[in-house]
Amino acid sequence: MNTQTRERDIAELSPGGWVLWDSTSPLEQAGAREDVALLGIPIARMCIEEFDNPRERILLQNMVYAGAVTALLNIDPEIAAAFIDERYQRRARLREANHHAFRLGEEYAREHFAYPLPCRVEPLEGTLDSIIVDGNTATAVGCIYAVATVAAWYPITPSTSLMDAFSAFSRRYRRDPESGLTTGMIVQAEDELAAIGTVIGAGWAGARAFTATSGPGLSLMQEQLGLAYYTEVPVVLFVVQRAGPSTGMPTRTQQADILAAAHASHGDTAHILLFPGDPAECFDFAVRAFDLAERFQTPVLVLSDSDIGMNDWMVPRLRWDDSYTPDRGRVLGAADLEGVAEYHRYADPDPDGVTARTLPGVSPRAAYFTRGSGHNRLGGYTEDPDEYREVVDRLARKHAAAARRVPEPVVERRPEAGVGLVTLGSGGPAVREAAELLRARGVAADWMRVRGYPFDAAVHAFLDTHEICFVVEQNRDGQLRTLLLESGANAAKLGSVLVYGGVPVSAGEVVESVLTRLRRREK
Amino acid sequence: MPSIAKPPVRHPALPVNELGLTERDYEGPMSTLCAGCGHHSVTAAIVRALWEVAVPPHMVAKLSGIGCSAKTAAYFLHGAHGFNGVHGRMAPLATGVAAANSELLLIGISGDGDSFSIGIGHLVHLIRRNLRMVYIIENNGVYGLTKGQLSASADVGSTSHWGTAGVIQPIDPMLLGLSLGATFLARGFSGDKVQLVPILKAATGHRGLALIDVISPCVSFNDHEGSTKSYRFTRDHDVHGTETDFVEPRPAILAAIGREGITDLTLHDRSRVRARAVPQGYDPTDRDAVGAYLREAHARGEVVTGILYVDPSRPTFHELLGVVQRPLVAVPYSELSPGSAELERFAQS
Numbered sequence: 001m002n003t004q005t006r007e008r009d010i011a012e013l014s015p016g017g018w019v020l021w022d023s024t025s026p027l028e029q030a031g032a033r034e035d036v037a038l039l040g041i042p043i044a045r046m047c048i049e050e051f052d053n054p055r056e057r058i059l060l061q062n063m064v065y066a067g068a069v070t071a072l073l074n075i076d077p078e079i080a081a082a083f084i085d086e087r088y089q090r091r092a093r094l095r096e097a098n099h100h101a102f103r104l105g106e107e108y109a110r111e112h113f114a115y116p117l118p119c120r121v122e123p124l125e126g127t128l129d130s131i132i133v134d135g136n137t138a139t140a141v142g143c144i145y146a147v148a149t150v151a152a153w154y155p156i157t158p159s160t161s162l163m164d165a166f167s168a169f170s171r172r173y174r175r176d177p178e179s180g181l182t183t184g185m186i187v188q189a190e191d192e193l194a195a196i197g198t199v200i201g202a203g204w205a206g207a208r209a210f211t212a213t214s215g216p217g218l219s220l221m222q223e224q225l226g227l228a229y230y231t232e233v234p235v236v237l238f239v240v241q242r243a244g245p246s247t248g249m250p251t252r253t254q255q256a257d258i259l260a261a262a263h264a265s266h267g268d269t270a271h272i273l274l275f276p277g278d279p280a281e282c283f284d285f286a287v288r289a290f291d292l293a294e295r296f297q298t299p300v301l302v303l304s305d306s307d308i309g310m311n312d313w314m315v316p317r318l319r320w321d322d323s324y325t326p327d328r329g330r331v332l333g334a335a336d337l338e339g340v341a342e343y344h345r346y347a348d349p350d351p352d353g354v355t356a357r358t359l360p361g362v363s364p365r366a367a368y369f370t371r372g373s374g375h376n377r378l379g380g381y382t383e384d385p386d387e388y389r390e391v392v393d394r395l396a397r398k399h400a401a402a403a404r405r406v407p408e409p410v411v412e413r414r415p416e417a418g419v420g421l422v423t424l425g426s427g428g429p430a431v432r433e434a435a436e437l438l439r440a441r442g443v444a445a446d447w448m449r450v451r452g453y454p455f456d457a458a459v460h461a462f463l464d465t466h467e468i469c470f471v472v473e474q475n476r477d478g479q480l481r482t483l484l485l486e487s488g489a490n491a492a493k494l495g496s497v498l499v500y501g502g503v504p505v506s507a508g509e510v511v512e513s514v515l516t517r518l519r520r521r522e523k
Numbered sequence: 524m525p526s527i528a529k530p531p532v533r534h535p536a537l538p539v540n541e542l543g544l545t546e547r548d549y550e551g552p553m554s555t556l557c558a559g560c561g562h563h564s565v566t567a568a569i570v571r572a573l574w575e576v577a578v579p580p581h582m583v584a585k586l587s588g589i590g591c592s593a594k595t596a597a598y599f600l601h602g603a604h605g606f607n608g609v610h611g612r613m614a615p616l617a618t619g620v621a622a623a624n625s626e627l628l629l630i631g632i633s634g635d636g637d638s639f640s641i642g643i644g645h646l647v648h649l650i651r652r653n654l655r656m657v658y659i660i661e662n663n664g665v666y667g668l669t670k671g672q673l674s675a676s677a678d679v680g681s682t683s684h685w686g687t688a689g690v691i692q693p694i695d696p697m698l699l700g701l702s703l704g705a706t707f708l709a710r711g712f713s714g715d716k717v718q719l720v721p722i723l724k725a726a727t728g729h730r731g732l733a734l735i736d737v738i739s740p741c742v743s744f745n746d747h748e749g750s751t752k753s754y755r756f757t758r759d760h761d762v763h764g765t766e767t768d769f770v771e772p773r774p775a776i777l778a779a780i781g782r783e784g785i786t787d788l789t790l791h792d793r794s795r796v797r798a799r800a801v802p803q804g805y806d807p808t809d810r811d812a813v814g815a816y817l818r819e820a821h822a823r824g825e826v827v828t829g830i831l832y833v834d835p836s837r838p839t840f841h842e843l844l845g846v847v848q849r850p851l852v853a854v855p856y857s858e859l860s861p862g863s864a865e866l867e868r869f870a871q872s
């Protein structure tokens with residue numbers, strides 16, 4: 001707890017809470033809260049007394065704090081000790097210093113406070129099959145399993161750790177045993193324009209390629225996302241959302257890039273979006289994103305957010321099915337082309353509106369010219385209205401067909417519920433809890449977490465079977481709601497609960513907002 | 524990678540190259556550019572050069588941005604894949620294609636607007652990376668497609684079709700390249716196919732980025748009296764820095780570099796470029812001397828052409844990043860997927 005904000009933090013505490021604070025400098029309003037317990041430890045002073053090195057005096061304060069918390073919550077000290085050993089494996093001096101600081105905190109807490117507190121932490125059987133991981137790391141693992149070989153990026157918070165993790169995994173899993181060289185290429189590009197352009201080039205030439213960015217980078221990629229959409233090149237783009245607009249609050253979380261992603265680029269453009277709800281889904285959806293991008297030959301944007309991407313979540317252990325094979329979509333190889341009199345890139349669509357592509361370097365019969373300018377079904381340049389419309393209408397059919405292939409929504413129903421709560425991404429746990437709490441307040445509510453766009457039929461079925469639904473999302477303008485309305489939802493039956501201050505949504509505020517809105521409706 | 528299809532039967536009069544293909548096989552559909560546009564001649568030189576070095580057409584990827592120049596990627600090598608992307612972003616596209624498939628020969632066609640203004644950030648980094656590709660700038664001093672605005676290569680004092688004159692210092696891609704560590708720099712003139720063809724052939728054998736600035740007049744907007752990118756001006760002021768002969772691949776490595784007037788450079792594919800220095804003493808491997816010479820010549824109003832600088836020793840982008848030689852698209856799934864057992868290990872960590 002830092003001295004600048006601690007008075008405010010104390011003011012926000014729930015009654016009955018505890019405050020563990022560094023009492024080296026006294027509180028200004030020590031008596032402000034009678035209803036919370038103040039547990040002061042002179043952490044800074046203890047560190048000055050115990051350590052000589054000025055850096056350690058600062059850095060080890062956290063360890064004193066950790067030791068005190070461990071004692072107060074009755075956490076097994078062996079676990080903490082093992083963690084320190086692992087962390088400072090190769091640095092004996094630091095390891096000892098950390099252990100020492102940890103014990104200082106532990107002992108102080110035992111001697112001065114009624115330890116342990118009535119709440120405690122202990123291992124549970126139920127979590128044995130769970131892991132703790134952040135969404136960016138899980139996404140990177142997904143990209144490895146989806147056999148992505150080309151990645152291009154320009155650093156931006158909060159997506160940077162995704163590429164850091166992918167680079168680290170690539171050192172292990174993208175290595176040619178014979179030569180020791182790498183079987184992947186990671187390009188740290190000069191900007192996001194270059195990052196997306198590189199991914200498009202690689203996707204066009206047949207590699208599974210991706211980039212990761214956040215709001216400002218998504219803005220820079222717009223023109224080329226339209227190019228990939230119109231020329232039908234598979235692209236996977238991970239957008240780890242942060243609070244906008246502009247530079248906004250880079251370290252704060254939001255879901256405010258939904259519309260910018262759905263229609264990224266000028267002209268009539270619509271993309272496939274996936275909304276993972278936790279790191280486990282980040283892993284899963286990364287793999288699905290590559291399959292969808294190649295099946296539909298188009299960009300797929302996976303929208304997580306700072307909360308999912310950067311924070312550790314407890315999720316079910318990641319699982320991999322070894323029978324998986326990548327869905328490369330309709331790609332004609334040299335043998336397929338043998339029987340083809342003349343190959344045309346955008347002719348002969350399948351029922352989903354997808355046409356067959358070819359890759360360069362495969363066969364002399366495969367050649368075609370890709371252009372972002374007006375083209376007809378043969379791939380030739382055109383300005384003819386009918387020829388132009390034929391292609392863009394097929395693109396619309398193709399996008400609509402993707403609704404059947406994106407992940408279906410997660411739905412939980414209760415008998416007789418007239419109210420539906422709709423959310424996406426990191427909003428899931430809070431909204432689920434809100435539905436639970438609403439029951440105690442006399443409101444039976446179902447909830448649904450949307451996981452893909454274009455919307456699966458089950459999304460509309462959920463909306464249709466409730467008198468009123470509230471879309472709970474983390475942006476100012478109700479972007480998911482707008483997208484639902486655009487897709488045919490009934491505006492009169494679709495309300496909004498908007499939480500957009502940059503911190504994750506809580507169940508309590510959802511409950512209060514829903515109750516207020518329901519009361520207003522009754523009047 | 525797959526082999527080349529059997530060449531179709533041809534009129535016996537048409538000469539064939541090593542692959543049994545005629546020059547026709549390296550052509551493309553009819554051009555829609557203005558009659559007399561310099562870009563046509565560049566296309567013709569590319570066709571001739573690629574035919575002569577006998578590249579299998581389907582092993583080429585043609586890339587471009589947007590502009591009259593960019594359109595020309597469609598007008599040669601109908602048997603190759605081509606990608607006409609967005610304005611100024613050819614370099615990233617090329618980086619991605621090369622990343623996926625390092626066996627392809629990348630031929631990029633750009634314009635002075637495409638490369639020196641909207642796309643200069645990418646060009647700069649492409650040069651630094653030394654990505655293996657042939658990068659041709661069809662340089663006409665204007666934005667032809669948008670009707671003749673002066674570009675960043677327009678000389679100070681050179682007048683536009685609309686009467687205004689250049690007032691800002693131009694960008695010279697050769698000097699830019701030298702300062703960024705380029706490994707192959709050449710300048711040609713679309714009106715001089717005799718010189719341009721061997722330059723292009725040498726470029727296809729270079730193992731890094733071959734940057735070729737081709738003065739390619741725009742007859743509609745920049746070919747008038749007062750323009751320094753007109754046919755007339757270029758013909759009158761063209762000074763050959765080097766005369767280039769192209770020596771077909773041969774195993775013997777010969778690289779007698781010196782100031783004797785002749786420089787033999789052995790390229791990646793073991794072909795050689797024999798650059799006869801004009802004037803005497805020009806050494807296309809001496810970076811500082813080349814830079815000084817180009818600056819002096821520019822001050823005299825000369826347009827120096829030829830293979831101006833070559834350094835075949837520097838590593839390519841793939842080598843710098845330690846990427847395998849075989850194309851990444853050819854690495855099988857089984858080699859790339861770690862399998863379920865490894866995921867278990869991840870859960871433990």
Ligand SMILES: Cc1ncc(C[n+]2csc(CCOP(=O)(O)OP(=O)(O)O)c2C)c(N)n1
Nearest residue numbers: 590591592610634635636637665666667668
């Ligand atoms: C983002 C964007 N901005 C502007 C344009 C308009 N535009 C098309 S080509 C061009 C300039 C072309 O000049 P150059 O690259 O020199 O090619 P040239 O036509 O002279 O061969 C411009 C400004 C565009 N297509 N895209």
Ligand code: SF4
Nearest residue numbers: 557560591667741742
């Ligand atoms: S406008 Fe100029 S550059 Fe464009 S095609 Fe015509 S002559 Fe060539």
Ligand SMILES: [Mg+2]
Nearest residue numbers: 634635663665
């Ligand atoms: Mg131009």
